[in-house]
Amino acid sequence: MLKCNEIANLASDYLDKNLSWKEYFSVKMHLFMCGHCKRFVQHLLSTIRVVQGMERQLATTGETENIVACLPDKNQT
Numbered sequence: 001m002l003k004c005n006e007i008a009n010l011a012s013d014y015l016d017k018n019l020s021w022k023e024y025f026s027v028k029m030h031l032f033m034c035g036h037c038k039r040f041v042q043h044l045l046s047t048i049r050v051v052q053g054m055e056r057q058l059a060t061t062g063e064t065e066n067i068v069a070c071l072p073d074k075n076q077t
């Protein structure tokens, strides 16, 4: 049986149905037996649905420049 930390790593692919049938079945069995991971996957699904429903806005050139100016200089690290 998969461990809880493995479910955390597979949850996104599980929801996207990007798993083999064996992995999908293993995750499904774990979720049937583990309430914590079942809640985790339900929260992940809720988050995905909320984000998908959000209105997307493009940043203006000025906003993008302000954000880039706040980033650390990669040449100094």
Ligand SMILES: [Zn+2]
Binding pocket: 003, 004, 007, 030, 034, 036, 037, 038
């Ligand atoms: Zn679990």
